[in-house]
Amino acid sequence: MKKYVYLLACLLGCTACFDENPKSQLTEDEAFSTNTDLYLNTVVTLYNYIGGTTDSEGLQGTYRGVYDYNTFTTDEALVPTRGVDWYDGGFWQGLYLHEWTADDTALYNTWSYLYKVVVLCNQSIARLEQHASLLTDCEKLVSQGEVRAIRALFYYYLLDMFGNIPLCVSQDVALPDVKQSFRSEVFRFVVKELQEVLPYLPESMSQLTDYYYGRITRPVAWFLLMKLALNAEIYADDNWTDGVQLEGKNIFFTVDGQQLNAWQTVQAYGRLLTAFGYRLETDYTRNFARDNESSMENIFVIPMDKMLYATVFKNIFRSLHYNHGSALSRYQENGSCATVSTVRAYGYATPQEDSRFALNFFSDTVRVDGKLIYLDNGRPLVYSPLEAKLDLSGSPYEKTAGARMSKYAIDRTAYSDGQLQNNDIVLFRYADVLLMMAEAKIRNGEDGSAELNQVRARVGMGARPATLDNVLQERLLELMWEGWRRQDLIRFRRFTAAYDERPQLPGESSGYTTVFPIPNKARELNKNLKQHTGYK
C-alpha cells in the first residue's frame, strides 16, 4: 500500500511538499556557523540559567529552589502561616520543620533544574568539539574550560544538596549508565575540574559591568574551591548517617604543586582572592545597593537590570507587608521574616544590638519617605520581630509579626512589584572569604581573629575571640539570608539538632536530613537511583 501512496505523491509532484523551512528558529548548523555564534550559543547561553524567572529555577531570586531549600530549612528565616496566607499546603512549615519528603514537587523541580544545566553543559562541550574547526586550539580550551567551570558549579550545588548523585560528564550517556556516584567522587571530580580549568578562566572580576560581567572568572572558581575545601569533611563523607567522618586535616588537595590539607587549601585560595584586590567595602550596604556593580567586595553576582534582563528577585517582594508595598507603590506578599533566635542573636532591642540588624531587617515602626505606613484599621504598621512563629493564624500579630528583609536597597524604579530591579543578586562575596579563612585557621589550630574581627570592625562591632562558635555566629550576622545557613549548620553539626521553635525529628540525630532525599519522581524514571538512608 505504502508504495502506491509514495508513487501517487510523487506523481502529484509533492516530494518536497512536506519540508519545513523554519524562519523563526535556527538549525544547529545555522546557530553554530561562526566563531562568535558558536561561543555565544554554547558558552554564554548557559548563563541564562544562573538566575531564573520561574519557581525552582535559578540559584537565587525565585521561589522553592536552591535558595529556599538552603534558607527556610534553617534557624535564620521562616515563612509563617498567616491566616489563609502562606499555608500553601504546609510547604513552608515543612521546610522549617525538616518534614520534606521525596514526593515534594519543588524538590524534584530543583533537581531537574540543576541537572538540566549539567546536561546542557555536556551538550555544549560536545558541540565545541564538533565545530572545533571554527576555533583555534586555544579558543577551544578556553570555551570548554568555561563550560566545565559552570558544570562544576552546578555539580557543587547538587552534591551539597543531594549527596550521592549520578555523575554524567558526556552527552552520550544512556539511561542504564546513569548511576549514582559516591558523594566523595563527585566532590573530587568538581575540585579536579575547577583546578584543571583555572588557567583558561579569565583573570577578571566578574561583578564589574565589564567584559566578563556575571561570568565565571578565575576568582569565582577560587571562591568555589574554598567552599569545597571548607566543607570537605562533609563532602568526602559517603555515609553521613554512620557518625564517622574524615577530618579536614587528613583530606588533601594539590594546590600549585603543593600537598595541602583542607584548611590550608581554604587559606591558599583565600590569599589569592585577597591578592587579586577584593576587599571589604567600608559600607556594608554598598554591596546590596541599587548600583552595587562596582562593589569590590562582591565576587559573583546574578546581573540584574530591569531594562535589560528578565531574571527576577523575589526575596524582598515576598517579605514586606502589603501596606509597606503600597507605600512604595507596589504589591508585596507579606511572607518571610527572621526567626526569633536570629533576632535575639543580633541582640535586638538590647544596648548591644548588632549594627547589622538594622541593615538586614525592617522592624518596629517603619517609614517610607519619612511617613508612617498605616494599616487598614488606621493604626501605623509596626513589625514585631519577637512575635514571629511558625503559625500565626489568629494571632493579633498574624500579619505583622517578624522582622522583614531590608538587606537589598529598595529600588524605587523597579518593575514587576520590585521583582525586576537593578541590585545585582550577590552569590559570593569577600566577607565570606574572610570568615572562611578565620574558620579554616581555627580548625587548623591557628589564630583566625584577624579575619574575624576585620569583618566585625567594618560594621563598627567590637572584637571577639576567634572561636568556632563565634565564627558560626558571625556568619549568621554577616551573611544573613545569603543562602549559606544550611551548609554552615551542617558543617558545624547543628542542622539536625533542635533549634529555635524546631524540635528534632525522630531519628534525625543520625544526620539523615543533612542531605535531601532523591526525588521519588526521579527514582521512578531511573530505577538505578537509590534512596538515601532515612528516607522512604
Place this chain on the structure above:
Amino acid sequence: METQFKTTVCGFLLAAAVPAAAQRLTDQLPKDSVYRQINVSPTDKITQERMNKGLVTNPLDALSGQVAGVSVTSGSSNPTAMLNSVRVRGTTSLTGGNDPLVMIDGVSSDLATLSSIYPADIESFAILKNASETAQFGSRGAAGVIQVTTKKGRGGQFHISYDGNAGFQRVYRNMEMLDASQYIATAQRLGVDYNNGGCSSDFPAFVTRTGFIQNHHLAFSGGNEASHYRASIGYMDNNTVVKTNDYQNFVAKLDLSQRAFDDRLTVDMGVFGSSQSNHELFDEQRLFYSAASQNPTITTGKNASGGWTKNSTASQIEHPAPLLELKDDVKYLNFNTHLRLKFQLLRDLSLSLFGSYSYTSQENAQFCPTWVWAQGQAYRGEQKSEDWLGNVSVDYGHRWGAHQLDVLLLGEYQKQRKTAFWTLVKGFTTNLFGYHNLGAGSLRPYGGTGSSYEAPSLGSVLGSVSYTLLDRYKLTVSTRADASSMVGDNNRWGVFPSASAEWDLKAERALQDVSWLSQLRLRAGYGLSGNLGGISSYYSMQLMQQNGVVSAFGAPVVTMSTIRNVNPDLKWETRGTFNVGTEWGFFDNRLVLTTDYYYSKTTDMLYEYDVPVPPFAYNKLLANIGSMSNSGLEIGLSVTPLRKKDMELNVNINFAWQKNKLISLSGDYNGTAMTAANVSPIGSLNGAGFHGGNNNIVYQIVGQPLGVFYLPHCTGLQQEADGSYTYAIADLNEDGVISLDDGGDRYVAGQATPKLMLGSNIGFRYKNIDVSLQMNGAFGHKIYNGTSLTYMNMASFPAYNVMKEAPARNIQDQTATDYWLENGNYLNFDYLTVGWNVPVRSKYISSLRLSCSVNNLGTITGYSGLTPMINSHVVNNTLGIDDKRSYPVYRSYSVGFSIQF
C-alpha cells in the same frame, strides 16, 4: 426538495410532513460537495427545524443538546467559554486535537469561524462521529466532524428575508455573601479587628448589569434555471450581564452557482467574511473572587483620595471596580473563499477541482491600568493564519441491474502559513492611553516582544469504493493516507483505512408488508483515524531558539539554545473506532428510534511524558506511547404522538452514555522503557492559601477515566478547642500519619465528566402557534465546590468576606477534602419559545413570524453551588472544579421577528 426548502427558508417553521429524525442526510446535502455524501444516523443531522430556537446568538447555541454524544457547554456560563468546549464523543487525546473539524460547505474550518456565522445562514448541521464517516477527512476529522451546509439560492424566484431578535438578560442567581451589617456584626461577635468603610455595598451585584442582545439578518436570493445566488449580511450584538463584557459580530456572505455547456460544467463560488469584536474579561476568576469576597463595608466608588479602597490584607483580591477597568479586547477577522469546478466527463464519471483560501486574524489588545498593576501594562498582539487548500477528485458511479458501484479518488494538499507578533510594554505614567500608545510605556521587557512563523503542510490521497446491492446491502471500503510536515521524516505518512456496511432491512421482502414498521436499518463500521493535534511545527526537528538575554563582552546579548527535548520520531496518534447502529421507524415514522454503540481506542498517544534528567536535558518529552479508550451508547428517540391538520406534538430525546479510560501511559521509547506518572494532577484550586501545596483536585490516573477526583476523605467536621470546626481527615492508607501528598491518604472519589448526557426537545403546534421547550441534562459526574470551600472558611474572615452561612457553621479550615465534592447531576431548561406564524395574504409577503423566548428558565439540581453547568467536558485545569469563577446565572428574554418577501 424544492418545496421543503421554501418552507424552511425563513427559519422557524416546524416541518409539517415528517419528524425531523426521519429525514435522511443524503437528501439534504448539496450534490456539489466533493466529499462523499454520507449516510449518518438521522438523529445526527440537524436541519433548520431542529436547531435550537429561543435566543440563538451563535451557531453552537443552535446545536446544543440536539445530538447524542456532542457536548456544548451552554447555559449560564460565560459565552466565550463555549468556543473551546465542543466535544464529540468526549476526549480522545491528551495533548490536543480534541476540537471537532468544522467543514463549512466543503471548506475546512474551525469552531471559531463557525461561531462567527449567522445562525440563520445555516441550512443544516451533520455530525459525523464514526471513523468510517470521518475517514475521508483524515487526520483533521479525528475528533469528529461538524458538517455545516449553508443556505444557497435556488433557481426561480427572488426572495428577500429579514429576521432578527432582541432581548435582555437578567441575573437571577448570584453569590450570597455577608452584607455590610452582617459582616460588622460577625466581626464584632468574634472580636476581630476589621475595617469599617461605612458603606453597604453589594459587590457581586455591582459587577453585573442588565444584558442586552440584538441580532439582525438580511438575505437576498434569486436566479434562474442555470444560475443562482444568495447574499446575506448579519449583525449580532451581545452585551452580557457582566459590565464591560460584550461581543459584536458583523458577517457578510455571498454564494454563486452557474451551470454551463449543457450542464457539463458546474461552477460554484462562495465568499464569506466576518468581523468580530469582543470585550472579554481579563481575569474572570479574579473578578468574581474579588466581587464575592471584598469587604462589603467599602464603597463601590472611589474614596476621598481618588482611588479605590481595598482590604489590603486580602492580598489575592482587588477592589472590583478597577478590575472592570482591565481591558482584554479581541478582534477577529475572517475571510473565506472557495471555487469549485465540476466537470461531468461522462454520464457516470465526473471530475471536480476545488480550491479554497481562508484568512483569519486575531488581534489581542490588553491593558492593565496602574490602579491594579503597579506601573501598568499594555499588550498588543496579532496572529494571522492563511490557509490554501486544493483538491482534485474523480467520482464514478455506475448502476447496472441490481448493482451500484461508486468510486471516489481524491488528492488533496493543504498549506498553512501562521505568523504572529506581539509587544508587551510596562511603565506607564498615565492610564489615559489604554493600549493605544505603547510608546508611552518606559519598559519593553525581554520576552515581551516577539514574532513567529510556521508553515505546516498536509497532503492526502483517498480512495473509496462503495458497492450497493439491490438498494439494500451497502459496503464501503476506503483508505486515506495523510502526510504532514510536522511529524518525523521517517513517519511522514499515516495510512488510515476504514470499512462500513449497511443493511436496509425494511427493503427485504419479509418486512415490506409489515405496516407498523416503516424503517429498519443496520449499520456497522470500523476505521482508523490519525491525529496530530498535540504537535506543532518543528517539534520533530532539532532547532535552536532564544533562551534569554545575558551579558557578554560588556553588552546584553540574546543567546540560542534548544528549549525542549526533541523527538525526531514523532508520528501520528491513531484511533480505531468500531461502531454498530440501528435505525427503527414505526407507524409511518411517528416513532423513530436510533441506537449507536461505539468503542474507540487511541494508541500511540501523544503526551508529554516525564523523562529522567539526566540523561535528558529537559524533564518532558513529547512521544507516542500511551493508549486510551472511549466507548458509549447513544439512543435517539423521536415521537409524534399527535399529528393532525391543526395540531402536532413532537418529542425528541437523546441519551448518550460515555465511558472513558486511560489505559496506559507507559511503553518504549528508543529502547528505553518510559513511564509517565500513574497519578498526575490536572486541576487545582487557586486563591489565598492555595499556592502550590496539596490543593490538587482533579487528576489523570492510569486505569481511570480521564479527570477523576483524587481527594483525602473527610470523615466529618471536628470541633476544635476554640469552638471552631475543621475537616477531620481519614488515614486511608492506615500508616498512622495523615498525608495529603499525592501518594498519601487520597482516594478516587468520582469522575468529573458525566456518565450520561441528555438532550430533549418538545415541540407543539396548534394551527399557526408553536411552542418549543428544550431541556439538557448531565448525570453521573461530580463537581468540586471549591467556591464554597473558600467562602465558608472563617479563617479568612474578616480579610475576605464569607458566605451567609459561614459564621454559623464556623469552619476554620480550607483543606481540600471530599467534603465539598458534590453530585453534579442536573437538568436544565434551556429555553421556551412561543411562535406565531402570522397568516398573511399579500402578494409580496410570503411568510411572517413572531416569536418570544425565555432562555435558561431554570435548573433542577442537588448541587449547592451557583450552577452545576461548569466545565465538565473539556480536559483542562478547570475540569470539574467550581472555583470562584462564579459567572452569575442569568435568564434571557427575547422577541423575534422574521419576514420573507
